Amino acid sequence: MTEMRRKTGAARWPAAVLVVAAALVAGAWTDAPGAHARPAAGCVKGNGKTIAIGASLSLSGDFSADGDAFKRGYQLWAKHVNATGGLLGCRVKLDIVSDASNPAQVATNYQKLISSDHVDLVFGPFSSLLTIPSAKIANRFGYAMIEGAGGAPSVFQTGLHDIFDVSLIIKDQLVTSAKFFASLPK
Numbered sequence: 001m002t003e004m005r006r007k008t009g010a011a012r013w014p015a016a017v018l019v020v021a022a023a024l025v026a027g028a029w030t031d032a033p034g035a036h037a038r039p040a041a042g043c044v045k046g047n048g049k050t051i052a053i054g055a056s057l058s059l060s061g062d063f064s065a066d067g068d069a070f071k072r073g074y075q076l077w078a079k080h081v082n083a084t085g086g087l088l089g090c091r092v093k094l095d096i097v098s099d100a101s102n103p104a105q106v107a108t109n110y111q112k113l114i115s116s117d118h119v120d121l122v123f124g125p126f127s128s129l130l131t132i133p134s135a136k137i138a139n140r141f142g143y144a145m146i147e148g149a150g151g152a153p154s155v156f157q158t159g160l161h162d163i164f165d166v167s168l169i170i171k172d173q174l175v176t177s178a179k180f181f182a183s184l185p186k
Helices: 015-027 064-083 103-115 128-140 175-183
Strands: 050-057 091-098 121-123 145-147 163-165
Touching: 050 064, 050 103, 064 091, 091 103, 103 121, 103 128, 121 145, 128 145, 128 163
Parallel strands: 050 091, 050 121, 145 163
Antiparallel strands: none
């Protein structure tokens, strides 16, 4: 069996994030010696194969409100993907664990998700504080991480090249809404 490198997606913040993340996940499988993935080949709707996606979220602690929202978003995304034929023809199964808003715990969680649970993909946690240690673990195992809310400049100053932030730039977050309201009849 050819081993594959994992690439990931995001959850339900703006709908655009889902589209971008799904496109990245669907088109981003590449050969990578040493990675620990089940191959995507052979996924056909209804054959029972799954793509396991792991994420560590703050379900308690300082970031728990955001962690809860992310969990609901990831679940909504997985439900939609599964209802529309799956990802690469495979059902999506989420493996979400709690990091208690703790950088040491988030690193432990990603280590376990990747090396013990053998998830196929990883989604990033909430907060740049947690993204840096989790991205280091993902990088060590040859996983790319698409991050939905951990895109501070410090994350990208780590020198890691397999982390992708799909969040809108903060200064642009209201541009779409402003254009929509400007287009309404007076």
